[in-house]
Amino acid sequence: MRLSQYFLPIMRENPKEAEIVSHRLMLRSGMIKQSGAGIYSWLPLGLKVLKKIEQVVREEQDRAGAIELLMPTLQSADLWRESGRYDDYGQEMLRITDRHGRDMLYGPTNEEMVTEIARDFIKSYKDLPKTLYHIQWKFRDEIRPRFGIMRGREFLMKDAYSFDLDEAEGRKSYNRMFVAYLRTFERLGVKAIPMAADTGPIGGDQSHEFIILADTGESEVFCHKDLLEQSVPDNVDYSADLEAERERWTTKYAATEEMHDAARFEKEVPEERRVSARGIEVGHIFSFGTKYSEPMNCTVQGKDNKMVSLYGGSYGIGVSRLIGAIIESSHDEDGIIWPAAVTPFDIGLLNLKAGDEQTDAACLDMYQKLAAAGLDVLYDDTGERAGGKFKRMDLIGLPWQIIAGPRSLKEGKVELKNRATGARDELSIEDVLQRFIK
Amino acid sequence: MRLSQYFLPIMRENPKEAEIVSHRLMLRSGMIKQSGAGIYSWLPLGLKVLKKIEQVVREEQDRAGAIELLMPTLQSADLWRESGRYDDYGQEMLRITDRHGRDMLYGPTNEEMVTEIARDFIKSYKDLPKTLYHIQWKFRDEIRPRFGIMRGREFLMKDAYSFDLDEAEGRKSYNRMFVAYLRTFERLGVKAIPMAADTGPIGGDQSHEFIILADTGESEVFCHKDLLEQSVPDNVDYSADLEAERERWTTKYAATEEMHDAARFEKEVPEERRVSARGIEVGHIFSFGTKYSEPMNCTVQGKDNKMVSLYGGSYGIGVSRLIGAIIESSHDEDGIIWPAAVTPFDIGLLNLKAGDEQTDAACLDMYQKLAAAGLDVLYDDTGERAGGKFKRMDLIGLPWQIIAGPRSLKEGKVELKNRATGARDELSIEDVLQRFIK
Numbered sequence: 001m002r003l004s005q006y007f008l009p010i011m012r013e014n015p016k017e018a019e020i021v022s023h024r025l026m027l028r029s030g031m032i033k034q035s036g037a038g039i040y041s042w043l044p045l046g047l048k049v050l051k052k053i054e055q056v057v058r059e060e061q062d063r064a065g066a067i068e069l070l071m072p073t074l075q076s077a078d079l080w081r082e083s084g085r086y087d088d089y090g091q092e093m094l095r096i097t098d099r100h101g102r103d104m105l106y107g108p109t110n111e112e113m114v115t116e117i118a119r120d121f122i123k124s125y126k127d128l129p130k131t132l133y134h135i136q137w138k139f140r141d142e143i144r145p146r147f148g149i150m151r152g153r154e155f156l157m158k159d160a161y162s163f164d165l166d167e168a169e170g171r172k173s174y175n176r177m178f179v180a181y182l183r184t185f186e187r188l189g190v191k192a193i194p195m196a197a198d199t200g201p202i203g204g205d206q207s208h209e210f211i212i213l214a215d216t217g218e219s220e221v222f223c224h225k226d227l228l229e230q231s232v233p234d235n236v237d238y239s240a241d242l243e244a245e246r247e248r249w250t251t252k253y254a255a256t257e258e259m260h261d262a263a264r265f266e267k268e269v270p271e272e273r274r275v276s277a278r279g280i281e282v283g284h285i286f287s288f289g290t291k292y293s294e295p296m297n298c299t300v301q302g303k304d305n306k307m308v309s310l311y312g313g314s315y316g317i318g319v320s321r322l323i324g325a326i327i328e329s330s331h332d333e334d335g336i337i338w339p340a341a342v343t344p345f346d347i348g349l350l351n352l353k354a355g356d357e358q359t360d361a362a363c364l365d366m367y368q369k370l371a372a373a374g375l376d377v378l379y380d381d382t383g384e385r386a387g388g389k390f391k392r393m394d395l396i397g398l399p400w401q402i403i404a405g406p407r408s409l410k411e412g413k414v415e416l417k418n419r420a421t422g423a424r425d426e427l428s429i430e431d432v433l434q435r436f437i438k
Numbered sequence: 439m440r441l442s443q444y445f446l447p448i449m450r451e452n453p454k455e456a457e458i459v460s461h462r463l464m465l466r467s468g469m470i471k472q473s474g475a476g477i478y479s480w481l482p483l484g485l486k487v488l489k490k491i492e493q494v495v496r497e498e499q500d501r502a503g504a505i506e507l508l509m510p511t512l513q514s515a516d517l518w519r520e521s522g523r524y525d526d527y528g529q530e531m532l533r534i535t536d537r538h539g540r541d542m543l544y545g546p547t548n549e550e551m552v553t554e555i556a557r558d559f560i561k562s563y564k565d566l567p568k569t570l571y572h573i574q575w576k577f578r579d580e581i582r583p584r585f586g587i588m589r590g591r592e593f594l595m596k597d598a599y600s601f602d603l604d605e606a607e608g609r610k611s612y613n614r615m616f617v618a619y620l621r622t623f624e625r626l627g628v629k630a631i632p633m634a635a636d637t638g639p640i641g642g643d644q645s646h647e648f649i650i651l652a653d654t655g656e657s658e659v660f661c662h663k664d665l666l667e668q669s670v671p672d673n674v675d676y677s678a679d680l681e682a683e684r685e686r687w688t689t690k691y692a693a694t695e696e697m698h699d700a701a702r703f704e705k706e707v708p709e710e711r712r713v714s715a716r717g718i719e720v721g722h723i724f725s726f727g728t729k730y731s732e733p734m735n736c737t738v739q740g741k742d743n744k745m746v747s748l749y750g751g752s753y754g755i756g757v758s759r760l761i762g763a764i765i766e767s768s769h770d771e772d773g774i775i776w777p778a779a780v781t782p783f784d785i786g787l788l789n790l791k792a793g794d795e796q797t798d799a800a801c802l803d804m805y806q807k808l809a810a811a812g813l814d815v816l817y818d819d820t821g822e823r824a825g826g827k828f829k830r831m832d833l834i835g836l837p838w839q840i841i842a843g844p845r846s847l848k849e850g851k852v853e854l855k856n857r858a859t860g861a862r863d864e865l866s867i868e869d870v871l872q873r874f875i876k
Binding site for chain 2: 041042044050074094
């Protein structure tokens, strides 16, 4: 993409309304624009990151055997009356009345709707196990939306729902999602630790939150330092028993504020291994058994021909919120530092003398060669001064910058800058191209 | 995908509520499930088609120089008060009040919101032209939703918005979208004819609807037969003048019911070339000049330093509705016939004797080889009888079926069936694989 033809509205000043660094950097780098209280438009750069995260989440869900569908944003109130949650949910649920006076709502989550789908179409134990997921916009009418997309009202969530015959099978589905979440966050370049968590309005008897440690986290968390240091499995056979992998993450102490047991923490974790920090929740998984299937009469024929209420769980990842969490844990004073997996462009190409025939020709040639090799390059072909170009490119945080000025081009050379380390190397054009083109 | 692990709830009976063939076939083939009046869940098969259409639409928008962003589903009423449309829009607009009593609405279209974005960020004629688009769920509270996703309430739309300095530049942007639409529908395998159309609640002085002819179309349309026979350009240089291409489509008579002039039709079109038929609207483009920018004070600095109200247009494609339109124009008595560009899977592989060791091994080998070559195969590995497998595969309409039974496999052969023509050829496994793997 040529910057002169793109839509990248950078802000030079720090926006006053932004209290935390991710909100500030997303506004400044032209990723989002506020369109209402807790409601954001995703400008082109922000949307690219959102889609990359969505795709990583999708791939790991698919790998774990979950099947994608897409439920609508609006739901009928009657469905929530069946489960009994319509009255329970409180003011965070955005309630709507249509032109015929029917009660509807903007889905904050989809347990009821997906249970209705299972009730209609899953008839026999032979159809199990089944995990269905979707990536769809949700709305929660937060009383005080803040921190940009970190605590917005309209937000993008991946939510999966498992259906099994009994608790033992349900545990296997839970474990598959548990491991898929470890893999997902690892690929996104963040360290997310599963922690015992409260089940809240979803309900159920077991639950884990996946927490990224960051100073600006919304709540306090406590864990054994080993968990921060152990690695996530590379290749997972989801048809195998994943109980051991789950145990590797759940035996050592890790708990959110609500579930924290100070006495146990001190007893089980040696003092020098105790981590107490702020954390950002990026995923939350639940096993709630028959909480929805029973009142909604979602049953299947079991092996003995008796009808059985399906055993369920639900599994959420805050897709839009993850962007904020990634920025909170990956930035410096100059701007964002994108992990390679989610960067909006792979490379920034800076033409330091746009309009100069030779510089333009050399840049265009590199741009076309990189694009032909499938690399997504943001080519700064604008007539601005070098200082502004450097600042903007650092702000938007692409992992690599190729800096091309007339002086070094005379010797066939450009500078390659690593955004994370700040290291700049003068290299021949051929060497730089070879580095990216395999 | 192995069918035994997929979620494909086929209906054997014709659903009573479905009045038209696309609605009937989408329900029967497990593409959608109604979740409320005019509100649908997209089951896995339907979602795959939706995403394919979305991607073709996106690629042609990008090619035409439009830039993708994503605006939220909910909008503030105040924004619509600025343009004066809040009171005009009537009961089709779903109006919502949040917990703080603020008036909001579920966007039926986005002229106001995108104009606010342009107002904030487009400051100079040097930033022009700019066409921004998004693909997002919309809601129109139809008084009587029907025909499944063809006239639903929650639907997926691609809407683009152009911003230019003056009418002459605006016309160029309009022409780029005009040609991009021709290309988009051509790639989707349907013949859509641009027709002079009424501007309705969007407003403006010129407008074209893109219409697919189908017996079940919602309105009557009239056109010169030449338009049905002429071809769409393959390679388009969007930086060139596209006026001639536009004229090639707009000089000959073509009009929707509202714009039809019977006298002109008879005068301009020889009797044997007059087409009067039913049509389905799949796209609608508008040029409305300063209708939104003036009341909303969306101005840029012009070349002479004077402030100028931006000249605008908007350009919609009904992404979800297109699925219905494609099925209406591409099916037979056995089911859907997908054009290659939007088929949910490339190939259906039917194992006629699942459980038989040799048949299973041969099918698995083909499945893996095709998948490794990047082909998306639905492998029917279920234990059902052959008759049911044939019917289901015809119903869901994949363009190719590979039918593998133990008898022909003994001679190393399978049958290859072309869904559209019904032709079945017995071929060696090697020949079949070679046909698909390049």
